[in-house]
Amino acid sequence: MKTNRSGGSFWFVNRRMIRLLVIISLGACLLLTSGFSGCAKRKGLPPPEIKEDFEPVSQTLKVDVFFDATLSMRGFVSTQSSSFYQQTVPLLERSVIEGWKGGEVSFYKFGDDIAPLPGRAYLEAVKPAFYGDSKYNRKTLIERVIDKAQPDHLTVIVTDLFQSNADVNQLSEKLKQKFIANNLAIGSYAIRSQFEGSVYDVGPSAYSFGYKSDKPERNRPFYLLAFGTHADIAHYFDVLAATGVNTFPDKHELILSRHLSSRLASFSGAKLKTADRVSEISSSNLVSGDYRGNHVKAFKISKGRTKAKLIIDLRYDAALPNVMGYGSDLTSEVTAWKGEDKGGKVLVPVENAEAQKAFHVVANLLPQQTPFDKLQLRVDIEVSDLPGAGIYQYRIVLRPKPNTLADWIPLWNMRDDEIQTWHRNPHDFNGAKTYNLENFLGTLQGAVLSTTPPKVGDLHLYIQVDK
Amino acid sequence: MLKPIGFMFGMIGIALIFFFFVIPGEDQLLDSLVSTGPDITLDAWRESFRYWAAVSAGAALLMAMVWFVWGQWVVNLNYWTKTNRTRTLWFIFLIVSLVGVVPAMYFTPAGQEWGRLSWVFYLANNLAVFYLATLFLSPSSFKYMPWGAMAVRRW
Numbered sequence: 022m023k024t025n026r027s028g029g030s031f032w033f034v035n036r037r038m039i040r041l042l043v044i045i046s047l048g049a050c051l052l053l054t055s056g057f058s059g060c061a062k063r064k065g066l067p068p069p070e071i072k073e074d075f076e077p078v079s080q081t082l083k084v085d086v087f088f089d090a091t092l093s094m095r096g097f098v099s100t101q102s103s104s105f106y107q108q109t110v111p112l113l114e115r116s117v118i119e120g121w122k123g124g125e126v127s128f129y130k131f132g133d134d135i136a137p138l139p140g141r142a143y144l145e146a147v148k149p150a151f152y153g154d155s156k157y158n159r160k161t162l163i164e165r166v167i168d169k170a171q172p173d174h175l176t177v178i179v180t181d182l183f184q185s186n187a188d189v190n191q192l193s194e195k196l197k198q199k200f201i202a203n204n205l206a207i208g209s210y211a212i213r214s215q216f217e218g219s220v221y222d223v224g225p226s227a228y229s230f231g232y233k234s235d236k237p238e239r240n241r242p243f244y245l246l247a248f249g250t251h252a253d254i255a256h257y258f259d260v261l262a263a264t265g266v267n268t269f270p271d272k273h274e275l276i277l278s279r280h281l282s283s284r285l286a287s288f289s290g291a292k293l294k295t296a297d298r299v300s301e302i303s304s305s306n307l308v309s310g311d312y313r314g315n316h317v318k319a320f321k322i323s324k325g326r327t328k329a330k331l332i333i334d335l336r337y338d339a340a341l342p343n344v345m346g347y348g349s350d351l352t353s354e355v356t357a358w359k360g361e362d363k364g365g366k367v368l369v370p371v372e373n374a375e376a377q378k379a380f381h382v383v384a385n386l387l388p389q390q391t392p393f394d395k396l397q398l399r400v401d402i403e404v405s406d407l408p409g410a411g412i413y414q415y416r417i418v419l420r421p422k423p424n425t426l427a428d429w430i431p432l433w434n435m436r437d438d439e440i441q442t443w444h445r446n447p448h449d450f451n452g453a454k455t456y457n458l459e460n461f462l463g464t465l466q467g468a469v470l471s472t473t474p475p476k477v478g479d480l481h482l483y484i485q486v487d488k
Numbered sequence: 489m490l491k492p493i494g495f496m497f498g499m500i501g502i503a504l505i506f507f508f509f510v511i512p513g514e515d516q517l518l519d520s521l522v523s524t525g526p527d528i529t530l531d532a533w534r535e536s537f538r539y540w541a542a543v544s545a546g547a548a549l550l551m552a553m554v555w556f557v558w559g560q561w562v563v564n565l566n567y568w569t570k571t572n573r574t575r576t577l578w579f580i581f582l583i584v585s586l587v588g589v590v591p592a593m594y595f596t597p598a599g600q601e602w603g604r605l606s607w608v609f610y611l612a613n614n615l616a617v618f619y620l621a622t623l624f625l626s627p628s629s630f631k632y633m634p635w636g637a638m639a640v641r642r643w
Binding site: 293294295296297298299300301302303306321323324326487 | 522525
């Protein structure tokens, strides 16, 4: 009986313990349930506004072509056989007709002044008499053409581009104000053509030289300077090339504008290569509304992390041809905001210097040499330096560091010291070069970089930080 | 006849508590702990966790139902007298239900930090569903077979 009683007592205690265990485990389940199931959706930050402002080729276009009618140009049409210059003249109109449905071309000649060339009169530009009009053939006043040019037209100037230093500065300033500041582009199609005649106003002392291009490599350059949207200029040059200019042996295109790629690098097709102590999350978690763009990636940094690191490879597949050269290193401009709850449906982004300091970006294009096909973004975040938990938005604008001018420009440039030498030995004169070319194009490139610096990426990272 | 069917619905009810409350709770906890690394988004990883957690809990429910059908309708009533054998069988059902956890462990991406906590939840959910379902709702003839049932089973 005694044994039974004590056994019963043990069983009673054991039953109580088991009941307690069961209740505790049920309670734990309920705790999990009540503790975590009711998490409401967080408020997000507003989506970014990204402007993809690369305009496509115009549907219809008005083109104004201005022929330099000064005496220096006469040598291009005084050769025994048809020169490349002469072959180019009719292509100027044909390219507009073939390039744009309903494209309209107006022709003018300029020098000291500007005069319209009605009907087919422009075809006279292939004859020496065209350059014999003393009212127009003394000074190449390109700046007057710039004054007359209409920004919504494509303006093309056919010239040998012989400009003094003062001319270059005045011209560059006008181009900057009229075209570059209005997000328009400046194109230069440089073509070397046969030449036989005189070249005037060479250098600061305005020397004159007789010149004959007796060999193809001594052909003299003329230029098609084009002003308009980047896409229209590029299309015009493409059609010109396709209609015959591509058969000319020595030619170079250059388009100076804020655009180096036809679209900004985005996260479309991007690959997250490294995510150290950070998780990618769907952007809908942190961006309010229905954002459908490709310029946002969202991440989450959980509690207890002091540093986080990301490496993302983006596609770089929209680089434009014939633009100013640039290297693989990119500069990044970072702006940081922290979301603040001010009672509205979405968080209010407030610029935050601490958040910006804690965020470090290194970006570069890959491979090291052109053609680039990838953009790599390396981000280091000092999580412990961030001002508290919350949702942060980082805007990263990526800009290339432009190189020096294209290789052909210094080679085609006529230097002052060369002119002095040629003045002493006129037979050595090399008319295959253009006075002040490097200065002119360099000044324009500088104007583009300072007025509308090109960017290749505009990316936004939204980061939820739990602390 | 109604009582056994009620018991089976009760088992489903226990599993539903896990599907609708416990697993989402675990999901939230993992959301606050896990870093996934570069190969998968946290959202996709959590979706994978929720799916496989439901599968492993579902496997436990299935085994609990099989245990119930076996005890209610397959074996004869005197089988309960062979207590040791029956408890071993209950234990085997428990182990078999754990097999449901294996694909969940295999197919859930690793994650960079705290990802393996999902394995603990798969195991815990699976064991808990089977254990609670059989603890409270085993067939009358075998109601004391699960460990601890003597203490809680009053019906």
